[in-house]
Amino acid sequence: xxxxxxxxxxxxxxxxxxxxxxxxxxxxxxxxxxxxxxxxxxxxxxxxxxxxxxxxxxxxxxxxxxxxxxxxxxxxxxxxxxxxxxxxxxxxxxxxxxxxxxxxxxxxxxxxxxxxxxxxxxxxxxxxxxxxxxxxxxxxxxxxxxxxxxxxxxxxxxxxxxxxxxxxxxxxxxxxxxxxxxxxxxxxxxxxxxxxxxxxxxxxxxxxxxxxxxxxxxxxxxxxxxxxxxxxxxxxxxxxxxxxxxxx
Amino acid sequence: xxxxxxxxxxxxxxxxxxxxxxxxxxxxxxxxxxxxxxxxxxxxxxxxxxxxxxxxxxxxxxxxxxxxxxxxxxxxxxxxxxxxxxxxxxxxxxxxxxxxxxxxxxxxxxxxxxxxxxxxxxxxxxxxxxxxxxxxxxxxxxxxxxxxxxxxxxxxxxxxxxxxxxxxxxxxxxxxxxxxxxxxxxxxxxxxxxxxxxxxxxxxxxxxxxxxxxxxxxxxxxxxxx
Ligand SMILES: Nc1ncnc2c1ncn2[C@@H]1O[C@H](COP(=O)(O)OP(=O)(O)OP(=O)(O)O)[C@@H](O)[C@H]1O
Ligand SMILES: [Mg+2]
Numbered sequence: 001x002x003x004x005x006x007x008x009x010x011x012x013x014x015x016x017x018x019x020x021x022x023x024x025x026x027x028x029x030x031x032x033x034x035x036x037x038x039x040x041x042x043x044x045x046x047x048x049x050x051x052x053x054x055x056x057x058x059x060x061x062x063x064x065x066x067x068x069x070x071x072x073x074x075x076x077x078x079x080x081x082x083x084x085x086x087x088x089x090x091x092x093x094x095x096x097x098x099x100x101x102x103x104x105x106x107x108x109x110x111x112x113x114x115x116x117x118x119x120x121x122x123x124x125x126x127x128x129x130x131x132x133x134x135x136x137x138x139x140x141x142x143x144x145x146x147x148x149x150x151x152x153x154x155x156x157x158x159x160x161x162x163x164x165x166x167x168x169x170x171x172x173x174x175x176x177x178x179x180x181x182x183x184x185x186x187x188x189x190x191x192x193x194x195x196x197x198x199x200x201x202x203x204x205x206x207x208x209x210x211x212x213x214x215x216x217x218x219x220x221x222x223x224x225x226x227x228x229x230x231x232x233x234x235x236x237x238x239x240x241x242x243x244x245x246x247x248x
Numbered sequence: 249x250x251x252x253x254x255x256x257x258x259x260x261x262x263x264x265x266x267x268x269x270x271x272x273x274x275x276x277x278x279x280x281x282x283x284x285x286x287x288x289x290x291x292x293x294x295x296x297x298x299x300x301x302x303x304x305x306x307x308x309x310x311x312x313x314x315x316x317x318x319x320x321x322x323x324x325x326x327x328x329x330x331x332x333x334x335x336x337x338x339x340x341x342x343x344x345x346x347x348x349x350x351x352x353x354x355x356x357x358x359x360x361x362x363x364x365x366x367x368x369x370x371x372x373x374x375x376x377x378x379x380x381x382x383x384x385x386x387x388x389x390x391x392x393x394x395x396x397x398x399x400x401x402x403x404x405x406x407x408x409x410x411x412x413x414x415x416x417x418x419x420x421x422x423x424x425x426x427x428x429x430x431x432x433x434x435x436x437x438x439x440x441x442x443x444x445x446x447x448x449x450x451x452x453x454x455x456x457x458x459x460x461x462x463x464x465x466x467x468x469x470x471x472x473x474x
Contacts, residue, residue: 093378
């Protein structure tokens with residue numbers, strides 16, 4: 001029996017910003033259909049790690065293979081590779097001059113090479129999946145934060161990525177809007193999407209994550225099933241961090 | 249003759265006006281030609297420079313910044329005069345029309361490059377990241393995501409600057425271009441009467457007032473709501 005290749009296989013990833021050593025040799029593998037939840041104090045390098053995975057940030061050294069594609073090989077068509085890696089940002093980053101449908105169809109037309117009609121059909125289907133087909137004609141300014149984030153998720157899933165990266169997708173939302181986004185993420189997980197989620201939503205981590213990864217100071221300190229990490233962390237640093245966030 | 253009659257006879261002399269009307273009208277045509285050429289070439293060149301600058305190629309950007317700062321510091325009249333009287337020494341002799349056109353186009357290029365560039369850089373970094381993360385290339389992102397947002401921000405300063413520089417066509421008189429002001433002032437000295445100047449003023453109003461009003465409407469329409 002052969003073990004299936006991981007979707008994400010990052011090894012020995014280092015990242016320097018000038019004199020600042022932000023990632024100090026991170027190894028992260030994510031299996032197909034797995035949901036990996038990343039926690040850690042501010043500045044520990046969680047965002048930087050995610051951004052290295054789709055090469056929005058150029059790692060200083062290490063290797064990153066996503067869905068069999070060597071992301072750091074200069075011969076890799078990075079724009080083609082990025083289609084397979086969805087990314088959702090804390091601040092949504094929807095295009096304000098386009099409708100929801102326009103946001104979702106842009107890459108379908110320009111990158112995936114779909115005709116306008118085909119792109120709109122796929123775009124509407126993606127909006128349907130996040131429960132916003134009826135808002136297709138609205139611009140981001142006419143949508144709530146929660147709706148904007150769901151459109152952003154639709155923009156990614158429309159390209160049928162192999163893995164989705166979420167960087168604090170609910171941190172910019174009013175508390176009452178968080179649920180709708182988490183619900184979409186949960187449905188996505190149930191549909192079998194491979195996901196890496198940086199977030200502070202511990203409730204979501206407990207009942208949706210397969211694995212929790214704790215990062216501190218540019219390194220993965222500890223990882224394991226949610227119950228183990230939250231209930232009985234092995235490392236003192238993990239315990240201190242979990243204790244801190246649970247007091248809030 | 250009352251004072252009022254003397255005033256109208258001097259400044260709005262019907263006979264003089266009728267006589268020099270054709271010349272003033274030709275001046276209007278020349279001004280329009282110059283203005284259209286300056287706006288088209290100046291803005292296109294400014295946008296092109298801003299786009300090249302966004303590629304972030306160091307030595308190229310230094311050159312762009314140098315050219316832009318040069319043309320933003322020199323008074324337009326000096327540029328026109330240098331081109332008209334200076335270039336012949338280098339073996340090229342542009343006409344007054346061409347000198348005025350190119351000089352003001354360079355000046356508009358310089359100012360509009362700065363405005364386009366400010367617009368491009370004011371678009372949030374997250375917009376680039378979102379687009380690039382979906383696989384759009386640098387150029388596709390610039391064209392489809394960044395530029396449309398940047399252009400909206402640039403419309404108010406751009407229209408103001410464009411109008412100001414286009415009015416500079418009057419400087420063409422210095423290098424013997426018979427645009428409105430040139431035609432009016434030569435008519436004035438031939439007729440010993442300032443009425444042609446009044447016609448010139450009226451022509452400027454007729455030409456530029458609608459543009460100014462249109463610019464105001466554009467600014468309102470593109471006022472950006474996020
Ligand atoms: N482009 C950059 N240039 C310089 N330093 C950077 C850059 N991006 C991130 N950093 C620094 O790298 C470190 C890690 O940042 P990162 O955003 O990855 O942390 P994080 O774990 O996501 O934190 P947070 O929970 O606050 O989002 C921080 O000290 C940050 O200031
Ligand atoms: Mg972060």
